[in-house]
Amino acid sequence: MIDLTLNNGVTLPTIGLGVFQSPPEETAAAVDSALRVGYRHIDTAAAYGNEREVGEGLRRSGVDRDDVFLETKVWVTDYGYDQTLHAFDKATGKLGVSTLDLLILHQPIPSRFETTIAAYKALETLLSDGKVRAIGVSNFLPHHLDRLLQETDVIPAVNQVELHPYFTQPEVRRADAAHGILTQAWSPIGGITFYPGPWGDERRSVMDDTTLTEIARAHGKTPAQVMLRWGIQAGRSVIPKSTNPARIAENFDVFDFELDGEQVARIDALDTGVRGGPDPDEPREAFFAREIPEA
Numbered sequence: 153m154i155d156l157t158l159n160n161g162v163t164l165p166t167i168g169l170g171v172f173q174s175p176p177e178e179t180a181a182a183v184d185s186a187l188r189v190g191y192r193h194i195d196t197a198a199a200y201g202n203e204r205e206v207g208e209g210l211r212r213s214g215v216d217r218d219d220v221f222l223e224t225k226v227w228v229t230d231y232g233y234d235q236t237l238h239a240f241d242k243a244t245g246k247l248g249v250s251t252l253d254l255l256i257l258h259q260p261i262p263s264r265f266e267t268t269i270a271a272y273k274a275l276e277t278l279l280s281d282g283k284v285r286a287i288g289v290s291n292f293l294p295h296h297l298d299r300l301l302q303e304t305d306v307i308p309a310v311n312q313v314e315l316h317p318y319f320t321q322p323e324v325r326r327a328d329a330a331h332g333i334l335t336q337a338w339s340p341i342g343g344i345t346f347y348p349g350p351w352g353d354e355r356r357s358v359m360d361d362t363t364l365t366e367i368a369r370a371h372g373k374t375p376a377q378v379m380l381r382w383g384i385q386a387g388r389s390v391i392p393k394s395t396n397p398a399r400i401a402e403n404f405d406v407f408d409f410e411l412d413g414e415q416v417a418r419i420d421a422l423d424t425g426v427r428g429g430p431d432p433d434e435p436r437e438a439f440f441a442r443e444i445p446e447a
């Protein structure tokens with residue numbers, strides 16, 4: 153396993169287990185299974201409704217809490233200074249821990265950016281109080297970062313964004329790199345391009361891409377492993393989701409091969425420039441319908 157060093161010196165394992173859409177009843181088993189094969193980073197969110205089960209999986213595994221990097225996200229209905237301080241209590245209460253390794257804002261709210269700023273200022277307080285080891289953001293475009301940096305003191309350690317071979321976000325990666333922010337890839341094996349959901353089944357799945365299939369065959373690996381290796385070689389944090397023990401193990405088995413420059417260039421060239429997930433600048437009133445329960 154490789155560690156990445158964040159801009160405040162804290163280290164983060166390069167592969168983490170994602171748990172978006174992991175049903176609560178399967179989440180504890182998935183976390184337990186991941187920790188047993190060597191994962192030491194879990195990415196959850198208040199909005200996923202499974203923080204409690206992530207904590208349960210951690211305890212079930214027997215792995216020391218201090219050896220696991222726990223990351224979670226504050227949902228938009230908990231933005232605001234006092235609300236976000238309280239969101240930390242809700243998250244840690246459900247996870248059953250006293251501190252978090254990384255706490256990030258799940259989305260910018262462009263129409264109420266002052267609330268986003270107030271939420272981030274609460275993250276800064278949690279950081280200086282030693283309650284979280286690092287803070288960051290998710291789904292921030294370069295202009296959101298610019299405004300955040302103008303109005304706050306601590307540069308985010310991480311920006312978690314949609315990033316897979318069909319949507320590689322060069323502008324976001326450039327902006328992150330310019331500020332020393334680690335780009336963390338969500339849907340790193342293209343989940344957003346194929347998992348069932350409100351987007352329908354007709355979309356083209358990056359998992360079936362012929363370039364990836366060819367490169368995978370050349371290494372005796374799977375397309376998922378090639379996508380994760382491509383992310384790791386670019387210095388990104390990747391957080392593939394699975395609740396299936398065999399696929400959880402498969403997604404971690406990526407440290408014994410290397411893509412050459414030509415293979416990396418072929419994968420880079422698959423970018424369509426079309427995102428699969430929501431545009432962070434588009435107002436989404438549905439976001440505000442979700443309330444995060446108390447611990």
Ligand SMILES: NC(=O)c1ccc[n+]([C@@H]2O[C@H](COP(=O)([O-])OP(=O)(O)OC[C@H]3O[C@@H](n4cnc5c(N)ncnc54)[C@H](OP(=O)(O)O)[C@@H]3O)[C@@H](O)[C@H]2O)c1
Pocket residue numbers: 169170171172173195196258290291312313337338339340341342343344347359374376377391392393394395396399400402403
């Ligand atoms: N910040 C945000 O707004 C945001 C948005 C989306 C996601 N995320 C985070 O990023 C994580 C990963 O993203 P994601 O869940 O959207 O997509 P993903 O990890 O790219 O893909 C997950 C999908 O791939 C399947 N899968 C997993 N391993 C596989 C393999 N080796 N071969 C074939 N299929 C495989 C999973 O099904 P099985 O479970 O059945 O294996 C699931 O349907 C999330 O869980 C979450 O933590 C964040």
